[in-house]
Amino acid sequence: xxxxxxxLFKDIQVxxxxxxxxxxxxxxxxSDEWNRTDSKGGHGGGGITRILSNxxxxxxxxxxxxxxxxxxxxxxxxxLGAAKAELPFSATGVSLVIHPYSPMVPTTHANWRFLELGxxxxxxxxxxxxxxxxxxxxxxxFHAVLKGMCDTHSPEYYSRFKKWCDEYxxxxxxxxxxxxxxxxxxxxGRDDGAxxxxxxxxVQDLGFGFTEQYLPIVEKRKALPFTEExxxxxxxxxxxxxxxxxxxxxxxxxxxxxxxxxxxxLMSLPPVVNWDYCPQVTPGSAEEQLLSVLHEPREWV
Amino acid sequence: xxxxxxxLFKDIQVxxxxxxxxxxxxxxxxSDEWNRTDSKGGHGGGGITRILSNxxxxxxxxxxxxxxxxxxxxxxxxxLGAAKAELPFSATGVSLVIHPYSPMVPTTHANWRFLELGxxxxxxxxxxxxxxxxxxxxxxxFHAVLKGMCDTHSPEYYSRFKKWCDEYxxxxxxxxxxxxxxxxxxxxGRDDGAxxxxxxxxVQDLGFGFTEQYLPIVEKRKALPFTEExxxxxxxxxxxxxxxxxxxxxxxxxxxxxxxxxxxxLMSLPPVVNWDYCPQVTPGSAEEQLLSVLHEPREWV
Numbered sequence: 250x251x252x253x254x255x256x257l258f259k260d261i262q263v264x265x266x267x268x269x270x271x272x273x274x275x276x277x278x279x280s281d282e283w284n285r286t287d288s289k290g291g292h293g294g295g296g297i298t299r300i301l302s303n304x305x306x307x308x309x310x311x312x313x314x315x316x317x318x319x320x321x322x323x324x325x326x327x328x329l330g331a332a333k334a335e336l337p338f339s340a341t342g343v344s345l346v347i348h349p350y351s352p353m354v355p356t357t358h359a360n361w362r363f364l365e366l367g368x369x370x371x372x373x374x375x376x377x378x379x380x381x382x383x384x385x386x387x388x389x390x391f392h393a394v395l396k397g398m399c400d401t402h403s404p405e406y407y408s409r410f411k412k413w414c415d416e417y418x419x420x421x422x423x424x425x426x427x428x429x430x431x432x433x434x435x436x437x438g439r440d441d442g443a444x445x446x447x448x449x450x451x452v453q454d455l456g457f458g459f460t461e462q463y464l465p466i467v468e469k470r471k472a473l474p475f476t477e478e479x480x481x482x483x484x485x486x487x488x489x490x491x492x493x494x495x496x497x498x499x500x501x502x503x504x505x506x507x508x509x510x511x512x513x514x515l516m517s518l519p520p521v522v523n524w525d526y527c528p529q530v531t532p533g534s535a536e537e538q539l540l541s542v543l544h545e546p547r548e549w550v
Numbered sequence: 551x552x553x554x555x556x557x558l559f560k561d562i563q564v565x566x567x568x569x570x571x572x573x574x575x576x577x578x579x580x581s582d583e584w585n586r587t588d589s590k591g592g593h594g595g596g597g598i599t600r601i602l603s604n605x606x607x608x609x610x611x612x613x614x615x616x617x618x619x620x621x622x623x624x625x626x627x628x629x630l631g632a633a634k635a636e637l638p639f640s641a642t643g644v645s646l647v648i649h650p651y652s653p654m655v656p657t658t659h660a661n662w663r664f665l666e667l668g669x670x671x672x673x674x675x676x677x678x679x680x681x682x683x684x685x686x687x688x689x690x691x692f693h694a695v696l697k698g699m700c701d702t703h704s705p706e707y708y709s710r711f712k713k714w715c716d717e718y719x720x721x722x723x724x725x726x727x728x729x730x731x732x733x734x735x736x737x738x739g740r741d742d743g744a745x746x747x748x749x750x751x752x753v754q755d756l757g758f759g760f761t762e763q764y765l766p767i768v769e770k771r772k773a774l775p776f777t778e779e780x781x782x783x784x785x786x787x788x789x790x791x792x793x794x795x796x797x798x799x800x801x802x803x804x805x806x807x808x809x810x811x812x813x814x815x816l817m818s819l820p821p822v823v824n825w826d827y828c829p830q831v832t833p834g835s836a837e838e839q840l841l842s843v844l845h846e847p848r849e850w851v
Binding site (some may be wrong): 281284298300302309311421422424484488491492495503511515516518519520521522523524525526527537 | 582599601603610612659699720722723724780789792793796797806812813816817819820821822825826827
């Protein structure tokens with residue numbers, strides 16, 4: 250399963266990069282292969298990081314494939330529900346964050362992964378949308394495609410994983426979600442008796458279906474005009490994205506603490522970010538409307 | 551002692567803001583008073599946040615005074631060396647981060663604070679310098695002024711606190727220090743038998759002496775010309791500053807977890823920041839020289 254999952258994630262990476270290049274129309278992905286040294290000093294696997302920068306549509310798009318293994322530090326094993334002791338592990342997955350240049354085009358993140366820790370094995374992942382100027386149609390489309398893929402596999406997946414996503418991508422210090430959500434799931438197949446073959450097929454659908462979730466939104470919004478003020482609002486909102494990723498994101502902490510490749514982990518950070526002191530939004534404005542949705546997650550389908 | 555410390559920190563805030571305004575010559579500080587609600591719902595003290603934005607020299611300078619009290623959550627009490635149980639606490643201090651516009655002028659941070667937790671009381675603090683284009687003279691000046699102030703109070707303070715600073719302001723994932731250091735100390739007077747009156751006087755010297763450490767460097771460098779490439783390097787290095795503050799800084803985590811005022815805690819974040827994928831520096835360049843110093847802290851006096 251591990252090898253098949255790794256091959257699947259590699260194929261998903263290629264598929265998604267191709268889709269992004271087509272929509273961008275100008276820039277192409279550079280590709281870096283890298284190796285990882287395990288905490289014990291031995292060969293710890295590696296990966297392929299693909300980055301597109303300064304495209305016509307995408308300011309920074311990173312799609313990372315990794316397939317690593319080694320010894321998991323006791324503290325992190327405990328955080329993943331195992332006993333607090335060093336354990337052999339392997340982790341393979343694909344992870345992406347797309348930062349468009351235009352504030353009219355939402356940012357997105359997705360990740361699907363397969364983990365082995367000691368004698369446990371499971372899949373995790375999800376995808377979510379972070380708009381700056383919210384078009385409700387976009388949120389509905391993103392969620393509807395997700396729900397369609399979930400429903401094929403289990404009638405309870407979508408509502409469960411949608412809720413999980415709203416809870417996970419949440420900034421407690423701002424009391425707001427990172428965006429309009431999507432789905433998030435973890436530990437599927439570990440203790441729940443789920444058939445890993447079926448979960449594999451679910452993750453396969455999600456990975457290859459991702460372009461259908463996101464790219465139609467990009468096509469629809471990429472040519473919209475925008476003002477300097479709207480661009481500025483995007484740069485401030487990107488600050489929240491950084492706050493979430495560095496303060497709370499488990500994937501980022503996992504990578505940094507298990508000796509992952511720094512540039513591949515932090516490729517998620519936006520290319521240009523602003524932090525102002527006490528930025529204000531005008532009552533009744535589009536900016537305030539976005540914040541109100543982030544303060545109270547909605548049902549989109 | 552608590553009230554005297556609070557008054558001292560307020561006076562230091564005024565003194566430093568006045569010095570910064572004089573050097574800037576154009577912008578002035580705005581001042582926001584704020585109140586804090588404690589985790590138990592009662593009045594939890596407050597503070598005064600002063601921010602200068604878009605000055606001639608300083609792009610964003612924040613100097614925050616706070617004087618808060620309430621119930622410390624058990625988890626954080628344990629992190630501060632107490633038993634893992636809720637405890638009454640008070641904390642008063644002044645904290646500043648200065649981001650100049652020019653990459654030729656270093657960023658600086660300083661903080662001095664007095665804490666009461668249960669039946670323990672102590673002072674902590676320090677100041678450190680983060681240059682983008684390192685002038686060794688500046689690092690020597692900054693450290694020499696610090697050492698002078700330390701030596702008046704104890705012959706062992708400077709070397710002990712200089713080392714503590716290098717260890718504290720360190721990004722393990724980058725294997726580099728945040729800058730060229732300064733001093734950092736904590737828990738002074740708690741269990742070491744130090745006379746709190748004498749520590750008070752030490753902190754008083756540091757607080758009022760800070761302008762002497764930093765402002766001559768600003769005066770010396772503020773009119774230097776710089777290129778777009780040098781500005782770009784500063785924006786990338788500011789990314790490391792954000793990484794440190796959000797991933798590791800105890801003050802930031804303390805503030806966020808004890809219900810501090812978000813805008814006052816995160817005023818430390820730079821106004822404009824860049825993250826590129828795999829930025830390169832030219833061998834032998836000034837940029838590489840800075841990195842080599844950050845990878846191996848030096849003695850400056």
